[in-house]
Amino acid sequence: MTILSEKIDTVHFKLIETPKKDLKKVWDCRDCSSSCQSACKTSCTLANQVCQRENE
Protein backbone atom coordinates (compact mmCIF):
# COMPACT_ATOMS: atom_id res chain seq x y z
CA MET A 1 0.00 0.00 0.00
CA THR A 2 1.50 3.31 -1.05
CA ILE A 3 -0.28 6.58 -0.55
CA LEU A 4 1.56 9.28 -2.41
CA SER A 5 1.32 12.61 -0.64
CA GLU A 6 -0.91 14.41 -3.14
CA LYS A 7 -2.09 11.94 -5.73
CA ILE A 8 -3.46 9.30 -3.37
CA ASP A 9 -2.61 6.49 -5.77
CA THR A 10 -2.66 3.11 -4.17
CA VAL A 11 -2.02 -0.32 -5.62
CA HIS A 12 -5.67 -0.97 -6.39
CA PHE A 13 -7.16 2.53 -6.59
CA LYS A 14 -5.79 5.29 -8.78
CA LEU A 15 -7.37 8.65 -8.01
CA ILE A 16 -8.16 10.49 -11.23
CA GLU A 17 -9.92 13.53 -9.82
CA THR A 18 -11.50 14.84 -6.61
CA PRO A 19 -12.83 18.28 -5.64
CA LYS A 20 -10.26 20.75 -4.39
CA LYS A 21 -12.57 22.07 -1.71
CA ASP A 22 -15.14 20.92 0.79
CA LEU A 23 -18.32 21.31 -1.19
CA LYS A 24 -20.31 22.00 1.95
CA LYS A 25 -18.24 24.92 3.19
CA VAL A 26 -19.43 27.52 0.72
CA TRP A 27 -23.16 27.06 0.93
CA ASP A 28 -25.22 29.67 -0.78
CA CYS A 29 -22.70 32.18 -1.99
CA ARG A 30 -24.72 31.77 -5.20
CA ASP A 31 -22.09 33.43 -7.34
CA CYS A 32 -22.02 30.46 -9.66
CA SER A 33 -23.48 30.99 -13.09
CA SER A 34 -26.82 29.68 -14.29
CA SER A 35 -26.47 26.41 -16.12
CA CYS A 36 -28.76 27.52 -18.88
CA GLN A 37 -26.35 30.23 -20.02
CA SER A 38 -24.29 27.62 -21.71
CA ALA A 39 -23.73 25.86 -24.93
CA CYS A 40 -26.65 23.52 -24.79
CA LYS A 41 -29.83 25.55 -24.12
CA THR A 42 -31.57 22.19 -24.06
CA SER A 43 -31.04 19.19 -21.80
CA CYS A 44 -29.23 21.54 -19.45
CA THR A 45 -27.22 20.09 -16.62
CA LEU A 46 -24.88 21.48 -14.02
CA ALA A 47 -22.03 19.24 -14.99
CA ASN A 48 -20.15 21.98 -16.75
CA GLN A 49 -20.56 24.54 -14.01
CA VAL A 50 -17.67 25.43 -11.78
CA CYS A 51 -17.52 27.61 -8.71
CA GLN A 52 -16.93 31.21 -9.80
CA ARG A 53 -15.60 32.23 -6.41
CA GLU A 54 -12.72 29.80 -6.83
CA ASN A 55 -11.61 31.68 -9.91
CA GLU A 56 -11.03 34.89 -7.98
Added chain:
Amino acid sequence: MLEFPWREGQLHLFQLDGHLLLFDVASSSLFQIDEAAWAILKEGKTSPLDVALARAREKFGPKAEEAFYELKLLSLKGLILAPDPALNAQYAPFPYLKALCLNLAHECNMRCSYCFAGQGTYGGERGLMPPEVARKAVDFLLERSGPLKRLEIDFFGGEPLLDFSVLKEAVLYGKERAEKMGKEIRFTVTTNCLLLSEQVGEFLNKTNMRVVLSIDGRKEDHDKNRLLINGKGSHDLILSRIRKFLSSRGEKLYYLRGTYTAETLNFLDNALYLFDLGYSEVSMEPVVALPNEPYAIRAEHLPEIFRQYELLAKEIDRREREGRELHFFHFEVDTTGLTCVSKRLSGCGAGVEYLAVTPSGSLYPCHQFVGRSDFKMGTVWEGITNQEKLEEFRHLSFLEKENCRTCWARYLCSGGCHANHHLLSGNLKKPDFIGCEITKKRMECALYLKLLRRERGKGSAKERTEGLEKESNI
Protein backbone atom coordinates in the same frame (compact mmCIF):
# COMPACT_ATOMS: atom_id res chain seq x y z
CA MET B 1 -17.12 4.31 8.06
CA LEU B 2 -17.26 1.52 5.54
CA GLU B 3 -20.70 -0.05 5.43
CA PHE B 4 -21.64 -2.95 3.17
CA PRO B 5 -23.97 -3.48 1.46
CA TRP B 6 -23.58 0.04 0.20
CA ARG B 7 -26.73 1.91 -0.72
CA GLU B 8 -28.02 2.45 -4.24
CA GLY B 9 -26.63 5.72 -5.56
CA GLN B 10 -23.56 5.88 -3.29
CA LEU B 11 -21.15 4.59 -5.93
CA HIS B 12 -21.09 4.10 -9.64
CA LEU B 13 -18.99 1.26 -11.00
CA PHE B 14 -18.64 1.12 -14.76
CA GLN B 15 -16.41 -0.30 -17.46
CA LEU B 16 -15.40 1.42 -20.63
CA ASP B 17 -13.06 0.00 -23.22
CA GLY B 18 -11.60 -2.45 -20.71
CA HIS B 19 -11.01 0.18 -18.01
CA LEU B 20 -12.66 -0.23 -14.62
CA LEU B 21 -13.87 3.02 -13.13
CA LEU B 22 -15.37 4.00 -9.80
CA PHE B 23 -17.18 7.27 -9.18
CA ASP B 24 -17.94 8.11 -5.56
CA VAL B 25 -21.12 10.16 -5.70
CA ALA B 26 -21.03 12.18 -2.49
CA SER B 27 -17.35 13.15 -2.66
CA SER B 28 -17.34 13.44 -6.49
CA SER B 29 -14.11 11.44 -6.61
CA LEU B 30 -13.16 9.40 -9.64
CA PHE B 31 -10.88 6.35 -9.47
CA GLN B 32 -9.52 3.82 -11.86
CA ILE B 33 -9.52 0.52 -10.00
CA ASP B 34 -8.22 -2.99 -10.61
CA GLU B 35 -10.12 -6.26 -10.71
CA ALA B 36 -9.68 -7.11 -7.04
CA ALA B 37 -11.12 -3.75 -5.92
CA TRP B 38 -13.87 -4.10 -8.51
CA ALA B 39 -14.82 -7.56 -7.22
CA ILE B 40 -15.11 -6.38 -3.62
CA LEU B 41 -17.18 -3.31 -4.48
CA LYS B 42 -19.40 -5.14 -6.94
CA GLU B 43 -20.19 -7.84 -4.40
CA GLY B 44 -20.55 -5.20 -1.68
CA LYS B 45 -23.58 -3.77 -3.42
CA THR B 46 -25.65 -6.71 -2.21
CA SER B 47 -23.53 -8.48 0.43
CA PRO B 48 -22.16 -7.64 3.87
CA LEU B 49 -18.46 -6.91 4.35
CA ASP B 50 -17.29 -10.39 5.32
CA VAL B 51 -19.10 -12.05 2.41
CA ALA B 52 -17.79 -9.54 -0.15
CA LEU B 53 -14.25 -9.99 1.10
CA ALA B 54 -14.47 -13.79 1.27
CA ARG B 55 -15.72 -14.00 -2.33
CA ALA B 56 -12.99 -11.67 -3.58
CA ARG B 57 -10.39 -13.65 -1.63
CA GLU B 58 -11.42 -16.85 -3.40
CA LYS B 59 -10.49 -15.31 -6.71
CA PHE B 60 -7.72 -12.85 -5.89
CA GLY B 61 -6.12 -14.24 -2.69
CA PRO B 62 -3.93 -11.73 -0.77
CA LYS B 63 -4.62 -9.05 -3.37
CA ALA B 64 -8.20 -8.96 -2.17
CA GLU B 65 -7.03 -8.32 1.43
CA GLU B 66 -4.77 -5.54 0.19
CA ALA B 67 -7.54 -3.92 -1.87
CA PHE B 68 -9.91 -4.16 1.06
CA TYR B 69 -7.39 -2.44 3.36
CA GLU B 70 -6.92 0.37 0.85
CA LEU B 71 -10.66 0.71 0.47
CA LYS B 72 -11.04 1.17 4.21
CA LEU B 73 -8.36 3.88 4.25
CA LEU B 74 -9.88 5.73 1.31
CA SER B 75 -13.24 5.52 3.02
CA LEU B 76 -11.74 7.04 6.17
CA LYS B 77 -10.33 9.85 4.03
CA GLY B 78 -13.87 10.55 2.80
CA LEU B 79 -13.08 9.67 -0.81
CA ILE B 80 -15.07 6.45 -1.16
CA LEU B 81 -18.52 5.80 0.27
CA ALA B 82 -18.46 9.32 1.67
CA PRO B 83 -21.51 10.48 3.64
CA ASP B 84 -24.08 12.16 1.45
CA PRO B 85 -24.22 15.86 2.31
CA ALA B 86 -27.79 16.48 1.32
CA LEU B 87 -30.16 13.56 1.48
CA ASN B 88 -31.72 14.53 4.78
CA ALA B 89 -31.84 18.21 4.09
CA GLN B 90 -33.83 20.75 2.10
CA TYR B 91 -32.05 23.67 0.49
CA ALA B 92 -34.35 26.01 -1.37
CA PRO B 93 -32.51 28.76 -3.22
CA PHE B 94 -32.98 32.38 -2.27
CA PRO B 95 -35.44 34.03 -4.64
CA TYR B 96 -32.75 36.27 -6.14
CA LEU B 97 -32.53 36.53 -9.88
CA LYS B 98 -29.15 35.94 -11.49
CA ALA B 99 -29.88 35.24 -15.13
CA LEU B 100 -32.34 36.21 -17.83
CA CYS B 101 -32.96 34.78 -21.25
CA LEU B 102 -34.20 37.58 -23.49
CA ASN B 103 -36.19 36.26 -26.39
CA LEU B 104 -35.44 39.24 -28.61
CA ALA B 105 -37.46 37.81 -31.47
CA HIS B 106 -40.44 35.53 -31.70
CA GLU B 107 -39.65 35.37 -35.34
CA CYS B 108 -37.03 33.54 -37.33
CA ASN B 109 -35.33 33.78 -40.71
CA MET B 110 -35.03 30.00 -40.88
CA ARG B 111 -37.53 27.15 -40.82
CA CYS B 112 -35.76 24.30 -39.05
CA SER B 113 -37.96 21.24 -39.09
CA TYR B 114 -37.28 20.22 -35.49
CA CYS B 115 -37.59 23.65 -33.87
CA PHE B 116 -39.05 23.37 -30.36
CA ALA B 117 -39.98 27.05 -30.53
CA GLY B 118 -42.45 26.64 -33.40
CA GLN B 119 -40.11 28.34 -35.91
CA GLY B 120 -39.68 31.17 -33.44
CA THR B 121 -43.25 31.95 -32.44
CA TYR B 122 -43.59 29.54 -29.51
CA GLY B 123 -47.12 28.89 -30.67
CA GLY B 124 -48.04 32.58 -30.46
CA GLU B 125 -47.67 35.67 -32.59
CA ARG B 126 -44.57 36.74 -34.44
CA GLY B 127 -42.86 39.80 -33.02
CA LEU B 128 -39.64 41.54 -32.03
CA MET B 129 -38.75 42.89 -28.59
CA PRO B 130 -39.02 46.68 -28.43
CA PRO B 131 -36.00 48.45 -26.87
CA GLU B 132 -38.04 49.63 -23.87
CA VAL B 133 -38.85 46.02 -22.96
CA ALA B 134 -35.18 45.04 -23.25
CA ARG B 135 -34.14 47.93 -21.00
CA LYS B 136 -36.89 47.15 -18.51
CA ALA B 137 -35.75 43.51 -18.45
CA VAL B 138 -32.21 44.63 -17.59
CA ASP B 139 -33.60 46.82 -14.78
CA PHE B 140 -35.71 43.93 -13.54
CA LEU B 141 -32.67 41.63 -13.39
CA LEU B 142 -30.53 44.16 -11.57
CA GLU B 143 -33.23 45.11 -9.09
CA ARG B 144 -34.12 41.54 -8.30
CA SER B 145 -30.55 40.29 -7.98
CA GLY B 146 -30.14 41.25 -4.31
CA PRO B 147 -26.53 40.86 -3.19
CA LEU B 148 -25.46 38.80 -6.22
CA LYS B 149 -22.61 40.34 -8.19
CA ARG B 150 -22.31 38.12 -11.25
CA LEU B 151 -25.35 38.19 -13.49
CA GLU B 152 -26.05 36.83 -16.94
CA ILE B 153 -28.18 37.67 -19.93
CA ASP B 154 -28.61 35.36 -22.85
CA PHE B 155 -30.14 36.56 -26.10
CA PHE B 156 -32.29 33.95 -27.72
CA GLY B 157 -35.26 33.62 -30.03
CA GLY B 158 -36.41 32.88 -32.68
CA GLU B 159 -33.38 34.54 -34.12
CA PRO B 160 -32.06 37.26 -31.77
CA LEU B 161 -30.01 39.04 -34.45
CA LEU B 162 -33.15 39.96 -36.41
CA ASP B 163 -32.99 43.31 -34.64
CA PHE B 164 -29.34 43.82 -33.76
CA SER B 165 -29.96 47.39 -32.57
CA VAL B 166 -31.97 46.10 -29.59
CA LEU B 167 -29.32 43.57 -28.66
CA LYS B 168 -26.68 46.27 -28.82
CA GLU B 169 -28.74 48.68 -26.75
CA ALA B 170 -29.46 46.05 -24.09
CA VAL B 171 -25.76 45.16 -23.78
CA LEU B 172 -24.53 48.74 -23.52
CA TYR B 173 -27.33 49.73 -21.16
CA GLY B 174 -26.79 46.61 -19.04
CA LYS B 175 -23.03 47.07 -18.77
CA GLU B 176 -23.41 50.71 -17.74
CA ARG B 177 -26.12 50.09 -15.15
CA ALA B 178 -24.43 47.02 -13.71
CA GLU B 179 -21.15 48.86 -13.29
CA LYS B 180 -22.87 51.65 -11.38
CA MET B 181 -24.30 49.05 -9.01
CA GLY B 182 -20.96 47.25 -8.58
CA LYS B 183 -22.19 44.23 -10.51
CA GLU B 184 -21.18 42.51 -13.72
CA ILE B 185 -23.39 41.07 -16.45
CA ARG B 186 -22.02 38.42 -18.80
CA PHE B 187 -23.78 38.28 -22.15
CA THR B 188 -24.31 35.35 -24.49
CA VAL B 189 -26.09 35.14 -27.83
CA THR B 190 -27.37 31.99 -29.50
CA THR B 191 -27.71 32.52 -33.24
CA ASN B 192 -28.34 30.65 -36.46
CA CYS B 193 -25.53 32.82 -37.94
CA LEU B 194 -27.40 34.08 -41.02
CA LEU B 195 -27.11 37.68 -39.83
CA LEU B 196 -23.65 37.36 -38.34
CA SER B 197 -22.17 40.23 -40.32
CA GLU B 198 -18.80 41.90 -39.86
CA GLN B 199 -20.43 44.74 -37.94
CA VAL B 200 -22.23 42.33 -35.60
CA GLY B 201 -19.07 40.28 -35.14
CA GLU B 202 -17.06 43.36 -34.22
CA PHE B 203 -19.53 44.26 -31.50
CA LEU B 204 -19.65 40.72 -30.10
CA ASN B 205 -15.85 40.60 -29.97
CA LYS B 206 -15.42 44.06 -28.54
CA THR B 207 -17.87 43.38 -25.72
CA ASN B 208 -16.45 39.89 -25.01
CA MET B 209 -19.83 38.29 -25.55
CA ARG B 210 -20.08 34.54 -25.59
CA VAL B 211 -21.60 33.10 -28.72
CA VAL B 212 -23.39 29.85 -29.44
CA LEU B 213 -23.41 29.21 -33.18
CA SER B 214 -25.97 26.72 -34.47
CA ILE B 215 -24.68 24.25 -37.02
CA ASP B 216 -25.53 20.56 -37.10
CA GLY B 217 -22.38 19.36 -38.84
CA ARG B 218 -21.91 17.92 -42.31
CA LYS B 219 -23.89 19.42 -45.17
CA GLU B 220 -25.97 16.30 -45.75
CA ASP B 221 -27.09 16.16 -42.11
CA HIS B 222 -27.36 19.89 -41.45
CA ASP B 223 -29.44 20.47 -44.56
CA LYS B 224 -31.96 17.77 -43.61
CA ASN B 225 -33.38 20.02 -40.91
CA ARG B 226 -31.87 23.48 -40.86
CA LEU B 227 -33.72 25.08 -43.74
CA LEU B 228 -33.96 28.60 -45.05
CA ILE B 229 -37.40 30.14 -45.53
CA ASN B 230 -37.24 29.13 -49.19
CA GLY B 231 -36.84 25.49 -48.13
CA LYS B 232 -33.21 25.21 -49.18
CA GLY B 233 -30.44 23.96 -46.93
CA SER B 234 -28.46 26.56 -45.03
CA HIS B 235 -25.16 24.76 -44.45
CA ASP B 236 -22.93 26.57 -46.93
CA LEU B 237 -24.21 30.00 -46.05
CA ILE B 238 -23.89 29.42 -42.33
CA LEU B 239 -20.46 27.85 -42.50
CA SER B 240 -19.13 30.81 -44.47
CA ARG B 241 -20.48 33.20 -41.78
CA ILE B 242 -18.97 31.08 -39.01
CA ARG B 243 -15.57 30.93 -40.71
CA LYS B 244 -15.44 34.68 -41.14
CA PHE B 245 -16.63 35.41 -37.63
CA LEU B 246 -14.38 32.94 -35.82
CA SER B 247 -11.33 34.04 -37.76
CA SER B 248 -11.89 37.50 -36.30
CA ARG B 249 -12.61 36.20 -32.82
CA GLY B 250 -9.38 34.41 -32.06
CA GLU B 251 -10.86 31.09 -31.00
CA LYS B 252 -12.42 32.11 -27.74
CA LEU B 253 -15.76 32.08 -25.93
CA TYR B 254 -17.79 30.26 -28.51
CA TYR B 255 -19.45 26.92 -29.06
CA LEU B 256 -20.57 25.38 -32.31
CA ARG B 257 -23.84 23.80 -31.30
CA GLY B 258 -25.52 21.04 -33.24
CA THR B 259 -28.75 19.13 -32.74
CA TYR B 260 -29.09 15.44 -33.46
CA THR B 261 -32.36 13.65 -34.07
CA ALA B 262 -33.58 10.12 -34.73
CA GLU B 263 -32.80 10.82 -38.38
CA THR B 264 -29.27 12.07 -37.71
CA LEU B 265 -28.02 9.79 -34.96
CA ASN B 266 -24.51 9.85 -36.42
CA PHE B 267 -23.52 12.88 -34.38
CA LEU B 268 -20.03 11.45 -34.03
CA ASP B 269 -19.39 12.18 -37.71
CA ASN B 270 -20.82 15.64 -37.29
CA ALA B 271 -18.84 16.53 -34.18
CA LEU B 272 -15.64 15.29 -35.82
CA TYR B 273 -16.48 17.20 -38.98
CA LEU B 274 -16.63 20.42 -36.95
CA PHE B 275 -13.45 19.57 -35.07
CA ASP B 276 -11.72 18.74 -38.34
CA LEU B 277 -12.70 22.09 -39.80
CA GLY B 278 -10.30 23.43 -37.20
CA TYR B 279 -12.72 24.38 -34.43
CA SER B 280 -12.18 23.17 -30.91
CA GLU B 281 -15.46 23.98 -29.11
CA VAL B 282 -18.35 21.74 -30.11
CA SER B 283 -21.64 20.73 -28.58
CA MET B 284 -24.17 18.21 -29.91
CA GLU B 285 -27.59 18.08 -28.28
CA PRO B 286 -30.41 15.58 -28.55
CA VAL B 287 -33.51 17.11 -30.13
CA VAL B 288 -36.37 18.17 -27.84
CA ALA B 289 -39.51 16.65 -29.32
CA LEU B 290 -42.73 14.90 -28.45
CA PRO B 291 -42.52 11.13 -29.05
CA ASN B 292 -44.95 11.23 -32.00
CA GLU B 293 -42.58 13.33 -34.11
CA PRO B 294 -40.72 11.26 -36.70
CA TYR B 295 -37.41 12.77 -35.64
CA ALA B 296 -37.98 12.21 -31.88
CA ILE B 297 -35.40 10.08 -30.11
CA ARG B 298 -36.89 6.85 -28.81
CA ALA B 299 -35.67 4.09 -26.52
CA GLU B 300 -34.61 1.90 -29.45
CA HIS B 301 -32.10 4.58 -30.48
CA LEU B 302 -30.23 4.50 -27.19
CA PRO B 303 -27.71 1.73 -28.00
CA GLU B 304 -26.57 3.60 -31.10
CA ILE B 305 -26.42 6.90 -29.22
CA PHE B 306 -24.31 5.28 -26.51
CA ARG B 307 -21.97 3.87 -29.15
CA GLN B 308 -21.61 7.29 -30.73
CA TYR B 309 -20.66 8.91 -27.41
CA GLU B 310 -18.11 6.21 -26.61
CA LEU B 311 -16.51 6.52 -30.02
CA LEU B 312 -16.49 10.28 -29.73
CA ALA B 313 -14.60 10.13 -26.41
CA LYS B 314 -12.01 7.84 -28.01
CA GLU B 315 -11.71 9.99 -31.12
CA ILE B 316 -11.23 13.12 -29.04
CA ASP B 317 -8.49 11.30 -27.12
CA ARG B 318 -6.86 10.19 -30.36
CA ARG B 319 -6.85 13.70 -31.81
CA GLU B 320 -5.56 15.16 -28.55
CA ARG B 321 -2.68 12.69 -28.60
CA GLU B 322 -1.84 14.17 -31.99
CA GLY B 323 -1.61 17.60 -30.41
CA ARG B 324 -5.11 19.07 -30.81
CA GLU B 325 -7.00 20.50 -27.84
CA LEU B 326 -10.68 19.73 -28.15
CA HIS B 327 -13.68 20.51 -26.01
CA PHE B 328 -16.93 18.62 -26.48
CA PHE B 329 -19.31 20.51 -24.22
CA HIS B 330 -20.83 17.54 -22.43
CA PHE B 331 -17.48 15.90 -21.86
CA GLU B 332 -16.07 18.96 -20.11
CA VAL B 333 -17.35 17.88 -16.72
CA ASP B 334 -15.25 19.31 -13.95
CA THR B 335 -15.39 17.44 -10.67
CA THR B 336 -12.57 19.47 -9.10
CA GLY B 337 -14.24 22.86 -9.07
CA LEU B 338 -17.89 22.01 -8.79
CA THR B 339 -20.41 24.45 -7.46
CA CYS B 340 -21.36 23.76 -3.85
CA VAL B 341 -24.01 21.27 -2.94
CA SER B 342 -26.79 23.81 -2.45
CA LYS B 343 -26.51 24.87 -6.08
CA ARG B 344 -26.24 21.33 -7.33
CA LEU B 345 -29.40 20.42 -5.49
CA SER B 346 -31.40 23.22 -7.02
CA GLY B 347 -30.31 22.63 -10.60
CA CYS B 348 -30.45 25.22 -13.33
CA GLY B 349 -32.46 27.64 -11.21
CA ALA B 350 -35.28 28.01 -13.76
CA GLY B 351 -38.28 29.82 -12.37
CA VAL B 352 -36.27 31.29 -9.50
CA GLU B 353 -32.72 32.35 -10.35
CA TYR B 354 -33.28 32.20 -14.07
CA LEU B 355 -36.25 33.49 -16.11
CA ALA B 356 -37.08 34.01 -19.76
CA VAL B 357 -38.59 37.21 -21.13
CA THR B 358 -40.78 37.28 -24.25
CA PRO B 359 -40.80 40.21 -26.71
CA SER B 360 -43.87 41.64 -24.97
CA GLY B 361 -42.19 41.41 -21.55
CA SER B 362 -43.90 38.31 -20.14
CA LEU B 363 -41.87 36.15 -17.77
CA TYR B 364 -41.55 32.37 -17.93
CA PRO B 365 -39.41 29.94 -15.90
CA CYS B 366 -37.03 29.46 -18.84
CA HIS B 367 -36.89 29.73 -22.62
CA GLN B 368 -38.36 26.26 -23.06
CA PHE B 369 -41.48 27.06 -21.01
CA VAL B 370 -42.34 30.08 -23.15
CA GLY B 371 -45.77 29.63 -24.67
CA ARG B 372 -46.98 27.16 -22.01
CA SER B 373 -49.58 29.53 -20.56
CA ASP B 374 -49.82 27.80 -17.16
CA PHE B 375 -46.23 28.78 -16.59
CA LYS B 376 -46.48 32.51 -17.14
CA MET B 377 -45.00 34.08 -14.02
CA GLY B 378 -45.56 37.80 -14.52
CA THR B 379 -44.10 40.60 -16.60
CA VAL B 380 -41.03 42.80 -16.45
CA TRP B 381 -43.38 45.70 -15.63
CA GLU B 382 -45.32 44.07 -12.77
CA GLY B 383 -42.64 41.66 -11.59
CA ILE B 384 -43.48 38.12 -10.42
CA THR B 385 -47.23 37.87 -10.00
CA ASN B 386 -47.45 34.08 -9.89
CA GLN B 387 -45.82 33.50 -6.49
CA GLU B 388 -47.20 29.99 -6.35
CA LYS B 389 -45.21 29.02 -9.42
CA LEU B 390 -42.09 30.66 -8.01
CA GLU B 391 -42.41 28.61 -4.82
CA GLU B 392 -43.04 25.44 -6.84
CA PHE B 393 -39.78 25.91 -8.75
CA ARG B 394 -37.94 27.06 -5.64
CA HIS B 395 -38.52 23.71 -4.01
CA LEU B 396 -37.90 21.64 -7.12
CA SER B 397 -34.58 20.12 -6.08
CA PHE B 398 -33.57 16.66 -7.21
CA LEU B 399 -34.60 15.44 -3.78
CA GLU B 400 -38.17 15.92 -4.97
CA LYS B 401 -37.77 14.11 -8.26
CA GLU B 402 -38.72 10.55 -8.93
CA ASN B 403 -35.66 8.26 -9.16
CA CYS B 404 -33.16 11.10 -8.68
CA ARG B 405 -32.49 10.58 -4.98
CA THR B 406 -30.74 7.30 -5.65
CA CYS B 407 -29.26 8.06 -9.06
CA TRP B 408 -25.46 8.13 -9.17
CA ALA B 409 -25.46 11.15 -11.51
CA ARG B 410 -27.63 13.33 -9.25
CA TYR B 411 -24.90 15.76 -8.21
CA LEU B 412 -23.72 16.14 -11.79
CA CYS B 413 -27.06 16.70 -13.53
CA SER B 414 -28.99 18.13 -10.55
CA GLY B 415 -32.18 16.45 -11.57
CA GLY B 416 -31.97 17.46 -15.22
CA CYS B 417 -34.14 19.78 -17.25
CA HIS B 418 -37.51 20.72 -15.69
CA ALA B 419 -38.90 21.78 -19.07
CA ASN B 420 -38.07 18.49 -20.74
CA HIS B 421 -39.61 16.57 -17.86
CA HIS B 422 -42.80 18.56 -18.11
CA LEU B 423 -42.97 18.28 -21.88
CA LEU B 424 -42.46 14.54 -21.95
CA SER B 425 -44.10 13.32 -18.75
CA GLY B 426 -46.47 16.17 -17.95
CA ASN B 427 -44.88 16.33 -14.51
CA LEU B 428 -42.05 18.59 -13.37
CA LYS B 429 -40.94 15.96 -10.88
CA LYS B 430 -40.85 13.06 -13.28
CA PRO B 431 -37.64 12.87 -15.31
CA ASP B 432 -37.93 11.43 -18.79
CA PHE B 433 -36.25 8.08 -19.15
CA ILE B 434 -34.50 8.75 -22.45
CA GLY B 435 -33.06 12.07 -21.33
CA CYS B 436 -31.72 10.46 -18.15
CA GLU B 437 -30.12 7.57 -20.01
CA ILE B 438 -28.39 9.92 -22.44
CA THR B 439 -27.18 12.16 -19.62
CA LYS B 440 -25.75 9.23 -17.66
CA LYS B 441 -23.95 7.84 -20.69
CA ARG B 442 -22.46 11.25 -21.47
CA MET B 443 -21.24 11.49 -17.87
CA GLU B 444 -19.60 8.08 -18.07
CA CYS B 445 -17.82 9.06 -21.27
CA ALA B 446 -16.77 12.38 -19.73
CA LEU B 447 -15.32 10.58 -16.71
CA TYR B 448 -13.60 8.09 -19.00
CA LEU B 449 -12.04 10.94 -20.96
CA LYS B 450 -10.63 12.28 -17.70
CA LEU B 451 -8.82 9.00 -17.23
CA LEU B 452 -7.42 9.12 -20.75
CA ARG B 453 -6.33 12.72 -20.30
CA ARG B 454 -4.69 11.97 -16.99
CA GLU B 455 -2.77 9.12 -18.62
CA ARG B 456 -1.43 11.70 -21.03
CA GLY B 457 -0.66 14.10 -18.16
CA LYS B 458 -3.08 16.71 -19.41
CA GLY B 459 -4.65 19.30 -17.12
CA SER B 460 -8.24 19.17 -16.00
CA ALA B 461 -11.05 20.72 -17.97
CA LYS B 462 -11.21 23.54 -15.45
CA GLU B 463 -7.55 24.43 -15.78
CA ARG B 464 -7.99 24.66 -19.50
CA THR B 465 -11.19 26.72 -19.16
CA GLU B 466 -9.46 29.09 -16.75
CA GLY B 467 -6.82 29.65 -19.40
CA LEU B 468 -9.51 30.73 -21.81
CA GLU B 469 -11.18 33.02 -19.29
CA LYS B 470 -7.90 34.73 -18.38
CA GLU B 471 -7.12 35.22 -22.01
CA SER B 472 -10.37 37.06 -22.54
CA ASN B 473 -10.21 39.09 -19.30
CA ILE B 474 -13.54 37.79 -18.06
